[in-house]
Amino acid sequence: MxxxxxxxxxxxxxxxxxxxxxxxxxxxxxxxxxxxxxxxxxxxxxxxxxxxxxxxxxxxxxxxxxxxxxxxxxxxxSPLDLRALRGAQSVTTALHELAVREALPNLSAAELDAMRAANTRFAQALQANDVDAAIAADDDFHGVMVAASANAALRSVLDQFTPALRRLERLRFASLSGRGSVAQHERIIARCEAGDVEGAVAATRVNWQTLAPLLETAIDEDEPDTPT
Missing domain, CATH: 1.10.10.10 (Winged helix-like DNA-binding domain superfamily/Winged helix DNA-binding domain)
Incomplete structure (x- = not known):
């Protein structure tokens, strides 16, 4: 190795x-x-x-x-596995929606500012083609809601499933397809600032579902060869 x-x-x-x-x-x-x-x-x-x-x-x-x-x-x-990643995406999307529902009613101006700052770093990283920095900034952006939800169980499950998706997201953030996430983040912030829980949840769902095309195109349906 x-x-x-x-x-x-x-x-x-x-x-x-x-x-x-x-x-x-x-x-x-x-x-x-x-x-x-x-x-x-x-x-x-x-x-x-x-x-x-x-x-x-x-x-x-x-x-x-x-x-x-x-x-x-x-x-x-582990090789990238389509079935496992589909499951991870479903769980992760649902939990980020839950984080928004639990966090938004009491979200502070400082937390909104933290989301804006993270999205600015995210956009700059994408512009510089710095995939590692883009992933870190994306984690920071979504992490604001997760932390604000104060839901330890939610955080624990996300810690388990998110890393598998981050391997897939490296492909997205290394291509032009990742640029749309900046605008999606801006919509999430706008809905949060307006106090629109359902709008923020819907925008969050759209953002996490942008991984779906990669699930269909970047991973072979067939199980990889197993070492002997």
Whole structure:
């Protein structure tokens, strides 16, 4: 397994949560590519931790659909799977709609400003073709509503399903198709500022459903070959 060039990027004192986030981010940003074999010893060396938190992180990543394991045979980065991504999109869309419903009645002017600032960063990142920055800004934009909803269960489920979609979104934000999200974000902000709950929910739904074309065109319907 080729590992990233920089070793020891995670302090030795960090445990499974940090290992989970580091490996998850490497999968989402493409450093660890779909179908790539994962070796817990090499990952532990890269992260500067023992194998135990790495193994625990890999188990969590399997639950999130980012890693596939066959005991005694292999551990690999999961290929993009159409059925799983459709399910993740449905769940994620519904939960972001719920976040809007729960957050909007008490949304502050400061939170609206935070959404505007995130969308400005998002637009700038797209203009610069900086996919990583675009994804981070998009996370910040939607994260305002998630945080304002103060719903820990909602956040927990989104943390599980969103990373799988972010792998797909890298394709969208790397192309012109991602530019429409800036205007969609602006519509969400406008509806929120007007106190229009149903309008904001509908605009949020439209924004998350823009992934649907990628689900149909970017992923082969056939199951990828399994390592032997």
């Amino acid at each position: 080729p590992i990233p060039a920089r070793a020891g990027v995670v302090a030795r004192s960090l445990l499974r949560d940090d290992a989970f986030r580091a490996i998850r981010d490497a999968i989402v940003n493409g450093t660890l590519a779909p179908g790539e074999r994962l070796n817990d010893g090499e990952l532990a060396q890269w992260l500067g931790v023992s194998r135990t938190p790495v193994r625990e992180a890999l188990a969590r990543l399997e639950e999130a659909g980012l890693v596939r394991t066959r005991p005694g045979r292999y551990t690999m980065v």
